[in-house]
Amino acid sequence: METLTWRAQSACAGINSDIFYPTSEDESEAREAKAICNACPVETACLEYALTQREREGIWGGTTERERRRILRHRRKSA
């Protein structure tokens, strides 16, 4: 199993994880989690992990699942 060293520095450690799993695609539901991510020192590492793992649920690295799909599509086109 991969050791996620960046997680030790995450801004979301100890925060109720429910806010990172919005129940709808409504942007307002993601706002609080994204604000935490945007101040997180490991935001980039978290996002790259989520993209690599194809995380389908939740806010990772300040992005929703829909936004991660868009990033992956863009990367495929640029490759």
Ligand code: SF4
């Ligand atoms: S970017 Fe967001 S989800 Fe990722 S570790 Fe930081 S606070 Fe947690």
